[in-house]
Amino acid sequence: MHELKVEQLQKTYPGRERVAAVDRVDLEVEAGEMLVLLGPSGCGKTTLLRCVAGLEDAQAGRITLQNKVVFDAARRLNEPTHLRDIGMVFQNYSLWPHMSVQRNVEYPLRARGASRQDCEKAAARVLEIVQCAHLADRLPAMLSGGQQQRIALARALAPRPKIMLLDEPLSNLDALLRVELRTHLRAIHRTVGFTGIYVTHDQVEAFNLGTRVAVMKAGRIEQLGSAREVYERPATEYVARFLGIRNVISVQPENGWESDAGLLQGDLPGLARHRGPVRIYVRPTAIALLADGAASPKGDCMSLANGRVLDALYSGSEVDYVVDVNGVSFHASLKAYKATFNAGDRVRVAFSNADALVYAGEQLVPREETKAVQEGEVAAGVRPAAD
Ligand SMILES: Nc1ncnc2c1ncn2[C@@H]1O[C@H](COP(=O)(O)OP(=O)(O)OP(=O)(O)O)[C@@H](O)[C@H]1O
Ligand SMILES: [Mg+2]
The missing domain is CATH 3.40.50.300 (P-loop containing nucleotide triphosphate hydrolases)
Incomplete structure (x- = not known):
């Protein structure tokens, strides 16, 4: 009642x-x-x-x-x-x-x-x-x-x-x-x-x-x-932004995975059908940083070409990294004991598909459209280093 x-x-x-x-x-x-x-x-x-x-x-x-x-x-x-x-x-x-x-x-x-x-x-x-x-x-x-x-x-x-x-x-x-x-x-x-x-x-x-x-x-x-x-x-980009989800990648799915931060490697299967631009939001805690030269991540995940660490802000239990990838800033919050990068280091930004929030026309795209279509393909992907 x-x-x-x-x-x-x-x-x-x-x-x-x-x-x-x-x-x-x-x-x-x-x-x-x-x-x-x-x-x-x-x-x-x-x-x-x-x-x-x-x-x-x-x-x-x-x-x-x-x-x-x-x-x-x-x-x-x-x-x-x-x-x-x-x-x-x-x-x-x-x-x-x-x-x-x-x-x-x-x-x-x-x-x-x-x-x-x-x-x-x-x-x-x-x-x-x-x-x-x-x-x-x-x-x-x-x-x-x-x-x-x-x-x-x-x-x-x-x-x-x-x-x-x-x-x-x-x-x-x-x-x-x-x-x-x-x-x-x-x-x-x-x-x-x-x-x-x-x-x-x-x-x-x-x-x-x-x-x-x-x-x-x-x-x-x-x-x-x-x-x-x-x-x-x-539900909307407004809510995502209000909750502090600061990493945003603008993509035109029909152009392959070309984004404002360069080519995205990986795939969000259902999205290839999408006409028009989408924006992918990822929480700082869900971003993994891979060392230069590290093997490409396997499984259901996406990664970007090399970027550079601009700053590392130590806040006790975490280190908050600011990484520039082709002029787009990314924020990655890593547990301090896993945070080994320094300003100036070359790193790759990666995230698991499960952590990608995809918006088209401000509205959240339902999960069924973005997750792997093949049965059993839900692999571990890249686990964020913050875990
Ligand atoms: N007595 C008033 N006269 C004129 N405008 C007002 C009055 N009280 C609130 N407003 C306006 O109404 C809108 C909503 O105000 P409200 O106080 O409800 O916001 P709020 O969400 O509680 O904000 P806050 O988090 O700052 O307390 C604001 O634009 C505010 O300027
Ligand atoms: Mg108030």
Whole structure:
């Protein structure tokens, strides 16, 4: 059953001529799931969330929470936020500075007229969940950022809302704390079992937390799927680029495998049928570098003519190589213990067919069209040196 349904939602801010911050969005969120909205700055994530919360008035569309229509532009229906049974957590924790942690967490229940006993019970329950029971008497100014964010989360959870809206709740925290709180949030989601929409532009956070991930582009949802689907099969070049897949080879299949980086050796069998240009995207971690003079790779893989290492960036566990092949830059991320090349070395760029994401007219070409046609021909190919 869906807990939240958004239909054809449209929100345009005044002054932004015909550019909608949210552009005819359809979305269904299932009970108990954590749907992550992922996308670059300005793509409409916060606006969509604020519309669901009733903090923005959209121009068109409908929002249904648990079979109850809370917004319908056509009927001029717009239920106020406090009647929507929603909990919210934002990037800036927005705790009341003059209230103790206990009072902050009790606040939404008091506002609804709950008894003192119920308030205390609920606060004790959620402070336990976020592991902050010992901080109940402190003022927000006496807390660290991570503690403040846990309290903000506790406050949102206290009235047991059906839906939690979380807008980049971890982005003000330092890297280590982010990872810790992310894990904690995942555990809380499992224990409490709320339905959530989580906004972020951090893909690791999205893949860690999201039951499903929606990638947004200019007010629209470009792809919606499981973390795995989005990661492994980015539906469009926009999604591929947003996920940081930086190696792009432009090919005209009917010209053999002539590309902008020179002749590609190997074959993506089904693609020979393709009319018109395709672009092949390969992740830096899926690129293998072969030493000059090394034997041509066997199996289902492709390789390019010799290139030259321009730079090698050491980042601890990996070395990120920049390689120039006929004027096209490639990025290869190799495990440091396998990274033996230096700037100036001649190397060949190779990748397994299985790691090639092929796009025609911006859209991902289905895998059946690109994989080996002959039974049993799915050989190991070149395994990326990063493995
Ligand atoms: N109050 C406002 N008035 C006018 N334009 C606005 C307003 N709020 C947002 N916008 C515009 O709407 C678009 C979507 O903004 P939104 O805040 O939803 O983006 P976002 O995806 O949350 O970005 P970020 O990752 O930076 O938070 C942007 O172009 C933004 O400039
Ligand atoms: Mg935002």
